[in-house]
Amino acid sequence: MAATATMPGSAEKTAAPGRPRQAKNFKQRVLTPYAMLAPGIVLFLLFMAAPIIYTLVLSFQQKKVSGLGLGKGAQSTVFAGFDNYVRSLTDPEFGASVLRVLTYGAILIPLMLGFALLFALLLDSRRTRAGSFSRTAIFLPYAVPAVISSLLWGFLYLPGVSPFHFVADKLGIALPSLLNPDLIIFAIANIALWGGVGFNMIVMYTSLKAVPQEIYEAAKLDGASEIQTALRIKIPIIAPSVVMTALFSMIATLQVFAEPTTLRPLANSLSTSWSPLMLVYRDAFTRNDVYSAAATSIVIALATFAISFLFLRVVQKRAFGQEN
Amino acid sequence: MRRSFRAGAVAMIAAAALLTAGCSTGSGTGSAEQNTDPNQKVELTYWAWAPNLDKVVDLWNEKNPNIHVTVNKQDGGDPAITKLLTAVNAGSGAPDLIQAEYQKIPTLVAADALVDLADTEAKETKDNFPEGVWNSVTLGGEALYAVPQDTGPMAFYYRADIFEGLGLAVPTTWDEYAAAAKTIHDADPEAYLGTFSSNDAGWFTGMAQQAGASWWGIDGDAWSVKIAEEPTEKVAGYWGGLVEQGTIDNKPMYTPEWNAALNSGKQVGWLSAAWAPGVLAGNAGATAGKWKVAPMPQWDAAKPATGNWGGSSTAVTTQSKNVAAAAKFATWLNTSPEAVDALVKVSNIYPADTEGAKTALTAAPEFFSNQPDFYDVIGKAAQNVGSFNYGPNVNVAFNAYNDQFAKAAQAKSRSAFLEAVDSMQQVTVEDLKKTGFTVK
């Protein structure tokens, strides 16, 4: 408390209201910013906060029927307490799906950020040619919706229609199908890598561009090689960008849905509960049980929040500290 | 077949008694307020996915300026029902009419999504349809939840040229089918007589139906689930054995890979239904004239039977404000000669209307122009379709089929197939109990 009282800006809050100057000050200090934030806040409340609260309400209910459940009024909605949560948390399918996305993230995130960083550094290097062609080409997949990219890669994976398998067959090599159960996780990670590496590359590249050139000149005069410059100067400078891309990649990983859903009908190796969000979708839409789906949703959102919060705490000062 | 049919009918009558008892007080509640002015111009929306259905509906709109129907094209089968159930939960957003597959009807009735058409002219269409089909839209009771549109009596499609080349006879029993599968796979290790598809629960259901299964039943005031019983176990064990031997493929149907195999002749046969010509023509048009149709292989050649895969009905939703007009349209669409004829010609469906099927289905489809008696084969199959009862959680059972049989097909072992049947039964029963249905 003592610390906040000495913060600049808090003095106004404690000043006695009433005098005209202060009234104007109150208007300017509080009402104006909130009025200007109103569109954002109202939309947030309507389309994010309210749905989340609605989901919370649903998660404590369940459908109950009596007897055969046919005919009017045979179904009703009742309070369920924590039943849905208990079922969700003890469901082995949910546990398995969480483990799967964690493995998936452990494969995808290092690869995606590693390649993004490598490409960004290469683009930034003065000795690289064809930079603008490569930058555009690598960024291009970001524009392709996941539903479409998964369909394209699905064609490229299926042994019966894949050009890779066609060529390998001609050469007499037996390629394993990427859609086999032990490889499918890589098949999905590849689609996400393809779609995401360019975006992350651009984020890192733009922060590299922000570094004043004099720093490099100085390093060069000191006799540092390009690799040394990259490792000792560039990477530390863009570390905040890398951290933020890591955070957003983690969130996206936990929410993986479109890629496995599109690939699922092509093979036997993906279940309808492969990822946590697929499980939510299955419960809500295939099984018509929005209540269980709501509880699982809340669990996923809380888990995502916990992970991100821990992560943000570590980096918060570096990411948000330079304002004002 | 007859025996199980009668058992089904008994269960249905029991259900009917209950339903009428339960409903007698509540009729009218849950339905939208009705427009009663007969001269008012009415706009109806119709969610459907049958190809070119809008062209058939155009015929109606030309003649009926006061009842205008707009078709909203949906993704096939499941998504439309999912959306309808969401709209019913939300209390608004549902269309007036919906194309509903037969297995969806109990689920929709349980969710109070469909209007009882027993008081409308749709009731008069009873004699237009086979008894088994009529049962699936009445759930065996006095209520009428939809007007049947099409059915999918199953049959065996095969590449006549490849069979001839190998000197193979068309299999009439499942033992012969297994032998033919082995011959074909031995002759070309990349070729298969068929594939076991974990994606197509309706397909497997049809085959279980042929073997005499009926997965749900009503026993007094309780549901019974009879998936893990002899007929279904027999079918699953048979296919598990073939997949384990490797003489039948284990990959899903309807993938680009499957399409490629149909084109290249690596899929030599397809156990499908009356609507198969449209799919084959779309996926492997270049193989036209090389395919033939035959009755399904039999478990007991003395008692020919077949199953049903696909087929749907036209239902009116509880959010419709113009039930009478909607029922009038549904009746016209599925029983008037001009509409049934158009359904056959532009939408490629096999009509449920018995008379309509006879008059509209004269010439073989273009893809089967090499087989003039195409519709004789299908017509005979249609008479051998047994009764099959669906329950209120077909979606859960079908979803369990997808997941459990995907694992089994991947494991390629007969025992895994049998375990998958047990899992389906368990998941289905648990879901019913969880929701509070009485389960015997």
Added chain:
Amino acid sequence: MSIPTEIREKPSYLSTGILIIGALYCLFPVIWVVAAATKGSDELFSTFTFTPSVHLWSNIVELTAYRDGVFWRWMLNTALYAGVGALLSTWVSALSGYVLAKYDFPGKNGVFKVLLMGVLVPGVILAIPQYLMLAQLGLTNTYWSVLLPQIISPYGIYLARIYAAASVPGDVIEAARTEGAKEMYIFNRIALPMMLPGLVTIFLFQFVAIWNNFMLPYIMLGDDTLFPLTVGLNGLLNQGATAPALYTLVLAGALLSIIPLVIMFLFLQRYWRVDLAAGAVKA
């Protein structure tokens, strides 16, 4: 000053090579879809997939004929959802980010953190309750049902806050105030143009996010003349068991749908360099 040095620098085959391999990996499926979209339905499954054929035009004609040209409706709808949606979203994000960066008021950090938490909530989860709520207003199955929920973008606000902090100097705002300018006037006429390069980035982010969002329109819309491309093309694939999946049409449609985005990206790409760089230098 640094340009002459750049020219003197020796090209490195290794780094150029690695970058080009990366580029080819990313272009590979795109090249494939170009080849595949030229094939007729028989060829698609029977010939080597990279052999181009001559049916591109007939595929496009067939796609155009499908349900009386509904595909082009989907294109227009997508332009509307993503274009108008992203514009509105950018303006709201810019305004919110500007206020959060440039004003000091009680509850500021709290508001920012709560808004930012929205990043963590998956769209799949929001779609169902959003549907149930919009249904109460009778707004499902309308353009609004897809447009409105996607205007709010926590990520956009987060970025806008960074851009505003970096590119709008506080003394400029003070100067305008002293001259008696209204707050919204300052934002629209002074701050917004200063933030513009960064806002292009937000616009692109949001454009791609809306364009990529499958679940919301999939649930909200029943009438296929309102569909965006992703939902429409998905429908061509999922025709149900009784009809063939229209793969050739889908691939031609996928190719056609990528083209406008590629053009937009090429056109707007130079802004990607300016924005963050300029901002960070000033900060």
